[in-house]
Amino acid sequence: MNIEKFEMLYEGKAKKIFKYNDEEVIIYFKDDVTAFNGIKKDSISGKGKINKKITTFFFELVEKEGIPTQFVKDLDENSFIAKKVEIIPLEVIVRNYTAGSFCKRYGVEKGIKLENPIVEFSLKDDSLGDPMICENVILSLNLVEKDVLEKLKEYALKINEILSKFLTEKNIILVDYKLEFGKYNDKILLADEISPDTCRFWDKDTMDSLDKDVYREEKGDLIDKYTEFLRRIDI
Structure with a gap:
């Protein structure tokens, strides 16, 4: 589908948002990749x-477990239709292991398993x-x-349980991740994306990255690692 015929409402670093109708939008995933705030x-x-x-x-996985999301249905390879939400101006970060900015901020080494998940904003x-x-x-x-x-903390920790359980079965560690939420008819919905762009995934045996750290740290071919992650989760 030629989504350019739709009115573009917003363009971010990795996605474009188009108006689909009064209640729904099209979320289009670009091929752009950025790091270090662009x-x-x-x-x-x-x-x-x-x-x-x-x-x-x-999104479909967590929806089955009771987490409401903005996802409505697939549109094409790069796009899906979503409920039009008012994005809450907070990023919710959940950490299971030390990595990235957390290590720099607190002077700790990478890869320490945290006793309990940490929720930051x-x-x-x-x-x-x-x-x-x-x-x-x-x-x-x-x-x-x-x-x-x-409610944001409750949903974030519930999502953590769901994803951690699923990924453990695939021999993948859910290190940390960022979530966004929005309001739709006074209801809070999971919005935006859950992907290797917004999460850290490590191979449980090798601790190799299967996420955007490959690009940030120039540790290999990003598409190869993202494709491997796809294969590992059987989709």
Whole structure:
């Protein structure tokens, strides 16, 4: 389908959002890949359709377990139709192992399994570099109500249980990941994507990355690793 005939509502680093009708949008996954808040950027053919396929798979998986999502139905290789949500201006980060910015922030080595999952928040604002933000500041700035904040944490930890269980069976470690949520008719829905762009996945035996760290750290071919992840989860 030629989605360019639809009105584009928003373009981000990795996706475009088009108006489908008054209640729904088209989410189109681009081949663009970025790192370090857009400082490093390339276009890698085939990346978009892989991330779209993984996202729809995981959205359907968590939906079956009681997590409401914005996903409606597939459209084509790079796109799906989704409920039009008002994005909550927070990124919800769940960490099961130490990695990335967490190690730099606290001076700890990579790969330590955390005793309990950690839920963190960052302010969704590219111009500020998506800074970390604590719950007290979130509430003081009235970014969301307290009950919404609690629901975000509840959903994030439930998603963590679902994905960790599934991936463990595939010999994959769910290291950490970022989630976004939106409001739809006063209901909170999981939005955006769950993919190797927004998660860290490690092979359980080798601890090799199956995610965007391959691109960030120039550790191999990104498409090869994303394709391997697809194969490992049997989709």
